[in-house]
Amino acid sequence: MAENGEGGSSNSNIPFPAGGLMDTILATTGRVSPLTQLLHFLYKLLGTQFGLDPSMMLAVLGFIWGAFKIGSQVHDFLRRIKNSQYLMAQTVWKSAWEEEEELEGVLSWTDGGEVDGGNRVYLNFASHAARSSPRFVPAMGSTSFWHKGTYFRVLRKKESFVSTRSWGGPMKDLEEVKISCFGRSIDPIKQLLSDAKALYYNDTRQKTTIYRPRVKEQRRDHNMWQQVARRPVRPMSTVVLDSSEKHDILADINEYLHPWTPRWYASRGIPLRRGYLFHGPPGTGKTSFSFALAGVFGIDIYVISLQDAGVNEEDLATLFTKLPRRCIVLLEDIDTAGLRRDLSSESENPTEGKKDDDKDQKDGKNKHKSKADASDSDSDSEVEVKPKKRGLRKKDTGRKAPLALDGISLSGLLNAIDGVASHEGRVLIMTTNKPEALDEALIRPGRVDVQVRFSNASSTQAGELFHRMYETSRQDEPIKEANKAMADRLNKQPAAKYETEELDGITAEEMKTIAEEFGRRIPEGVLSPAEIQGFLLKRKKCPRRALEEVSEWVTATLRQKEANLKVMTVQ
Numbered sequence: 001m002a003e004n005g006e007g008g009s010s011n012s013n014i015p016f017p018a019g020g021l022m023d024t025i026l027a028t029t030g031r032v033s034p035l036t037q038l039l040h041f042l043y044k045l046l047g048t049q050f051g052l053d054p055s056m057m058l059a060v061l062g063f064i065w066g067a068f069k070i071g072s073q074v075h076d077f078l079r080r081i082k083n084s085q086y087l088m089a090q091t092v093w094k095s096a097w098e099e100e101e102e103l104e105g106v107l108s109w110t111d112g113g114e115v116d117g118g119n120r121v122y123l124n125f126a127s128h129a130a131r132s133s134p135r136f137v138p139a140m141g142s143t144s145f146w147h148k149g150t151y152f153r154v155l156r157k158k159e160s161f162v163s164t165r166s167w168g169g170p171m172k173d174l175e176e177v178k179i180s181c182f183g184r185s186i187d188p189i190k191q192l193l194s195d196a197k198a199l200y201y202n203d204t205r206q207k208t209t210i211y212r213p214r215v216k217e218q219r220r221d222h223n224m225w226q227q228v229a230r231r232p233v234r235p236m237s238t239v240v241l242d243s244s245e246k247h248d249i250l251a252d253i254n255e256y257l258h259p260w261t262p263r264w265y266a267s268r269g270i271p272l273r274r275g276y277l278f279h280g281p282p283g284t285g286k287t288s289f290s291f292a293l294a295g296v297f298g299i300d301i302y303v304i305s306l307q308d309a310g311v312n313e314e315d316l317a318t319l320f321t322k323l324p325r326r327c328i329v330l331l332e333d334i335d336t337a338g339l340r341r342d343l344s345s346e347s348e349n350p351t352e353g354k355k356d357d358d359k360d361q362k363d364g365k366n367k368h369k370s371k372a373d374a375s376d377s378d379s380d381s382e383v384e385v386k387p388k389k390r391g392l393r394k395k396d397t398g399r400k401a402p403l404a405l406d407g408i409s410l411s412g413l414l415n416a417i418d419g420v421a422s423h424e425g426r427v428l429i430m431t432t433n434k435p436e437a438l439d440e441a442l443i444r445p446g447r448v449d450v451q452v453r454f455s456n457a458s459s460t461q462a463g464e465l466f467h468r469m470y471e472t473s474r475q476d477e478p479i480k481e482a483n484k485a486m487a488d489r490l491n492k493q494p495a496a497k498y499e500t501e502e503l504d505g506i507t508a509e510e511m512k513t514i515a516e517e518f519g520r521r522i523p524e525g526v527l528s529p530a531e532i533q534g535f536l537l538k539r540k541k542c543p544r545r546a547l548e549e550v551s552e553w554v555t556a557t558l559r560q561k562e563a564n565l566k567v568m569t570v571q
């Protein structure tokens with residue numbers, strides 16, 4: 001009787017026993033779902049009316065679908081390989097420190113139109129760029145490459161958009177890079193990124209990266225700073241400074257940068273900041289020491305000059321918020337002469353700044369400002385600006401549109417340094433040639449914790465500078481050798497003036513003695529290390545000649561200083 005039931009009668013009409021299981025499934029599920037009932041009906045129709053095996057058909061359809069999928073993937077793969085041939089070739093402008101490795105093959109020489117009767121040769125860089133090997137970078141669009149056995153696809157996209165903050169403002173570019181690879185795991189991509197990072201840091205480990213504020217038109221919220229250079233680390237030993245002072249500063253910064261320090265500060269409610277003031281005459285090593293510190297601690301350096309026309313108060317505050325966790329911020333030439341006085345928003349005449357001074361006097365931060373400004377007595381005006389660098393701009397008050405000076409006020413600077421916006425953990429170094437012109441508010445403890453005085457060279461320091469100059473030159477003999485070899489090949493003389501004078505004719509002991517004697521001939525604390533370095537650089541391969549000529553140079557330089565002359569008679 002069962003055969004006469006619903007399921008049984010249907011089964012007897014299907015000529016393909018292979019469909020039994022399918023039939024049972026469809027019949028069972030069909031009771032609950034109308035869709036499956038429809039499928040069941042079609043299934044039976046195909047079998048009974050057209051004599052086709054539905055299971056076979058499913059298998060064939062599945063096969064066609066699979067073949068199509070594989071075909072499209074192979075096509076995609078081949079297209080990527082084809083695309084990966086599209087590269088962008090760039091002539092790379094390398095920094096002075098980067099090009100050294102490949103110089104050998106690309107140097108060319110000239111006799112300078114036979115300046116010396118064609119006897120000497122000079123470097124010529126006219127075809128330097130053309131000869132140096134280009135760098136290939138992925139073109140915009142999609143490119144592919146293999147890395148450690150995995151095939152990666154990179155999609156580079158650049159979009160230009162108008163800045164929403166300033167309607168009608170300049171177009172900005174946003175670049176997007178998408179990296180993909182075959183498979184479900186993202187591990188190969190992680191590995192690729194970590195390899196790229198390792199390579200990058202391997203390259204930068206011995207270098208100090210210098211950032212400056214990006215030019216206004218190219219700034220974006222997340223991109224206020226621009227990398228301007230990556231220099232080889234300046235060894236601390238090359239900065240001549242009292243060694244105990246050097247070590248005190250190093251120890252102080254070391255403690256401040258220690259991972260435990262934030263907790264110590266936090267538990268005492270002290271903001272995690274450390275400020276240094278480097279003051280002293282020009283050319284005494286304030287900047288050099290800051291760079292050497294960045295090298296010692298392996299951190300980047302962010303340089304801001306208050307004289308920079310492209311940085312206003314608002315920018316300054318934002319720049320401070322965009323600093324990394326650990327870095328050195330170098331605020332150059334911080335003397336108050338570079339700061340403007342605040343103007344009343346109602347003032348239409350910049351010379352009416354007096355009103356604001358009164359207001360500023362009430363502000364604790366600014367109470368010493370007028371004193372500091374007064375120290376710069378050159379200007380009668382109440383308003384301090386660097387006219388060439390900073391101009392007048394209209395304030396967006398809408399109503400009267402009064403004029404305000406586009407500069408940085410002392411309070412603006414203080415807000416940036418210790419406002420909420422200020423990034424905690426950075427080392428702030430301010431430098432100045434005129435510490436006496438500084439506002440007390442700017443250098444009070446908490447903003448400036450350590451003051452370091454840089455002085456003109458002592459005799460001992462002059463001796464050290466001398467020794468360092470020539471000892472290092474001796475280690476640089478390969479450069480001289482390469483120069484000589486090239487000139488020999490061309491059967492000419494190298495152009496360097498005193499190339500023939502041999503440094504290796506002087507023993508280490510003798511060099512020390514000459515250096516000490518040189519130091520004795522330099523008067524105490526009168527000449528800056530930069531001046532002495534300049535003198536030595538002109539005799540950089542002839543220590544004996546430097547010793548012979550130093551007394552005459554010192555006399556001439558002192559005379560020139562006394563007469564306040566800018567032109568040197570003896571160099």
Ligand SMILES: Nc1ncnc2c1ncn2[C@@H]1O[C@H](COP(=O)(O)OP(=O)(O)OP(=O)(O)O)[C@@H](O)[C@H]1O
Pocket residue numbers: 238239240241280281282283284285286287288289431432433454529530531533
């Ligand atoms: N103490 C020093 N030790 C070694 N080199 C020095 C020292 N002081 C100056 N120099 C050399 O003199 C040049 C100028 O130095 P630097 O820029 O550091 O001086 P500065 O004090 O920052 O000057 P400024 O106040 O004009 O900015 C550099 O090339 C540097 O190598």
